[in-house]
Amino acid sequence: MSHGFLSISGLEKSYGNHRVLQGIDMQVDRHNVVCLIGASGSGKSTLLRCINALEPIDAGVIMLDGDPVSGLGVDVNRLRRRVGMVFQSYNLFPHLSVIENIMIAPMKVAGMGRVEARAKAETLLARIGLANRANYRPDRLSGGQQQRVAIIRAMAMDPEVLLLDEVTSALDPELVGEVLDILKDLARSGMTMVLATHEMGFAREVASEVCFLQHGKLVEKGPPGQIFTEPREEETRRFLRRAL
Amino acid sequence: MTQVAWAGTAISLALLAFPVRALAYMTRSSALAGQGELVAARVPAWLSRQTALAGMGYATFWLVLVAGYVFLTANDFAVQKAFLNFEYLSRSAFLVLSAARINLYITLGASVIILILSLALALMRLLPGSAGRPIRLLAIAYVDFFRAIPTIIVLYMVGFGLPLTKLPWISQLDGIWYAIIALSLSFSAYVSELFRAAIESIHASQVAAARSLGLSGFKTYRHIIVPQAIRQVIPPLLGFFIALQKDSALVLILGLMDVFGQARFFSANFFNLSPVSLVGVLFLIVTIPQTRLVDYLIERQRRHGGS
Known part of the structure; x- marks a missing residue:
C-alpha cells in the first residue's frame, strides 16, 4: 500500500444487491487536485460520501494522513473537521443568513467566538465578491452565488482536503464559470481537492490526476494530458467520445 | 313589524331585476344571431348567463337571510328570546x-x-x-x-x-x-x-x-x-x-x-x-x-x- 495523503484501498460499497463501488484503490497527494469522471451512477458521488464517512463502507480502508476514516472507534466529527464537502444542490441552511451559514461550523464545531467567526466569514465572503450579500437569506441568491457560499462555508473550517460533488451540475450554464473560477483559485492556492465533475474542460485544465469510474470500478487513472488525449482503455475512450 | 315585511318584499322584488336583465340580454343575443352575427351574439349571451348566475347567487343569499329571520321570529320571537334575551x-x-x-x-x-x-x-x-x-x-x-x-x-x-x-x-x-x-x-x-x-x-x-x-x-x-x-x-x-x-x-x-x-x-x-x-x-x-x-x-x- 502506498502512502498518499488520502489513501483508499480495496473500497467496497453496496446498496442491497447493487455493488456501487467494487474495489477502489487510489491515492491523493497533498496539494493535488483529483477529478473523478464517469457517467451518472458510476459511483463518483458515493466514493466522495464514503471519504467523508457520510456512508458506511462494506470493505477496504480509507486513510487520511495515516488516520483511518472508517470503522469502529473513528471520531467522525473530528474527521469531518479535516474534510470539507460541497454538494451538487448547495445545501445551504435556509433558516440562516449567508454569513451565519459560514459562521455556524467554526462557532459550534471549532468553538470559535462569534466576533472572530464573523470576521473570518467576512474575509471569505470578500474573497468571492459577496461581502454585500452577508445578511441575505440563501434563497435570494442565484444558484452560482449559493454554490460559492457553500464552497467557502466548507473552507471556513480550514479543511485539509475538499470534496466536491458535481458542484456545477445544478447550475444554469452561464453561472458555471463563476464557480469554476473559485475552484481554480483554490487549486492555485494549493488546496487538496477531490472533485466529481462533468466539466471535462475544467478537469483538463486544473486536475493533477483524472480517474475514470465505470460501474463502480476505477477503470483508468492518469494525468489529464494522457487520459484526454491517449486513454489506454477502450471504455474510457468510449466515454470521452460521448462526453467531449 | 309591517315595515320589516314591506322592506323584505321590496328587496325580494328588486332581485327580480336579475332575471329581467338576463332575459333582455338573451333577446338581444338571439336577434343578433338571427341576423347571422354569430360572433357578436356571443357577448350578450355571455352577459345573460352571468346575470342569471349572479341572480341565483344573490337570491340564495337572501333566502338564507330570510330563513334565519323567520327562524328567529317564529312563534312570537320564541327563538330570539331563548338565545338572545x-x-x-x-x-x-x-x-x-x-x-x-x-x-x-x-x-x-x-x-x-x-x-x-x-x-x-x-x-x-x-x-x-x-x-x-x-x-x-x-x-x-x-x-x-x-x-x-x-x-x-x-x-x-x-x-x-x-x-x-x-x-x-x-x-x-x-x-x-x-x-x-x-x-x-x-x-x-x-x-x-x-x-x-x-x-x-x-x-x-x-x-x-x-x-x-x-x-x-x-x-x-x-x-x-x-x-x-x-x-x-x-x-x-x-x-x-x-x-x-x-x-x-x-x-x-x-x-x-x-x-x-x-x-x-x-x-x-x-x-x-x-x-x-x-x-x-x-x-x-x-x-x-x-x-x-x-x-x-x-x-x-x-x-x-x-x-
Whole structure:
C-alpha cells in the first residue's frame, strides 16, 4: 500500500444487491487536485460520501494522513473537521443568513467566538465578491452565488482536503464559470481537492490526476494530458467520445 | 313589524331585476344571431348567463337571510328570546366574561407544557438505531394511547381520579391544574405528530451538509433541523392552539367555573340560554382573527417555497 495523503484501498460499497463501488484503490497527494469522471451512477458521488464517512463502507480502508476514516472507534466529527464537502444542490441552511451559514461550523464545531467567526466569514465572503450579500437569506441568491457560499462555508473550517460533488451540475450554464473560477483559485492556492465533475474542460485544465469510474470500478487513472488525449482503455475512450 | 315585511318584499322584488336583465340580454343575443352575427351574439349571451348566475347567487343569499329571520321570529320571537334575551345578557355579562380568565389560564398553562412535551415526544420517536428502540416504543405508545382516548374522558379521569389517589401533592392540586394536565396530555399526542412530520420533512441533504461540516448528530438537530421544523410547524401549531382554547370549555365537567360553567349557571337560573350565546360570541371574536392569521401564515409560507 502506498502512502498518499488520502489513501483508499480495496473500497467496497453496496446498496442491497447493487455493488456501487467494487474495489477502489487510489491515492491523493497533498496539494493535488483529483477529478473523478464517469457517467451518472458510476459511483463518483458515493466514493466522495464514503471519504467523508457520510456512508458506511462494506470493505477496504480509507486513510487520511495515516488516520483511518472508517470503522469502529473513528471520531467522525473530528474527521469531518479535516474534510470539507460541497454538494451538487448547495445545501445551504435556509433558516440562516449567508454569513451565519459560514459562521455556524467554526462557532459550534471549532468553538470559535462569534466576533472572530464573523470576521473570518467576512474575509471569505470578500474573497468571492459577496461581502454585500452577508445578511441575505440563501434563497435570494442565484444558484452560482449559493454554490460559492457553500464552497467557502466548507473552507471556513480550514479543511485539509475538499470534496466536491458535481458542484456545477445544478447550475444554469452561464453561472458555471463563476464557480469554476473559485475552484481554480483554490487549486492555485494549493488546496487538496477531490472533485466529481462533468466539466471535462475544467478537469483538463486544473486536475493533477483524472480517474475514470465505470460501474463502480476505477477503470483508468492518469494525468489529464494522457487520459484526454491517449486513454489506454477502450471504455474510457468510449466515454470521452460521448462526453467531449 | 309591517315595515320589516314591506322592506323584505321590496328587496325580494328588486332581485327580480336579475332575471329581467338576463332575459333582455338573451333577446338581444338571439336577434343578433338571427341576423347571422354569430360572433357578436356571443357577448350578450355571455352577459345573460352571468346575470342569471349572479341572480341565483344573490337570491340564495337572501333566502338564507330570510330563513334565519323567520327562524328567529317564529312563534312570537320564541327563538330570539331563548338565545338572545338582552336583559339576561346584560345581567350575566360581567361575571361570565370575567370567568373567561380561567380559560385563559388553562390555555396558556397547557400551551407551554404541550410545546415542551410534544417536541420531546417527537424527538424521542425519531431516535435512531436499536439503542433508541425502547424510547421510540414509549413515545409511540403514548401518542397512540392519547390520540385514541377522547379528551373529555382524559379530563374526567385526571380531574376526578387523581384526587382519589391520596398521593401527596398530586391529589391536592387545584382544579385548574388538573384541567391543564389533562389537556396537555391529550394535545401533546397530536402536536408531537405535527413536530415529527415537520422534522421528517427537512431534507436529508440538510443533515448531510451539517454533518459534513463536523456538527454532531445532536448539534445538527439543535441548530439545523429543529429550527427549520419549528418554522414550518407554526401555522398548524396555531391551529391546535385555537382548538385548545375552544376545548378549554370542556373543563366545565370538572365543576370549574370557567366561562362556560359560569354561563351555564346563569342559564339554569334564568331558564334561558342567552348567557351561553354570549360565550359563543366571545369565542367567535377571539377565534376568527386567529384563524385568519393562520390562513395568512400558511399562504405566506406557500409563497416562500415552503421553507
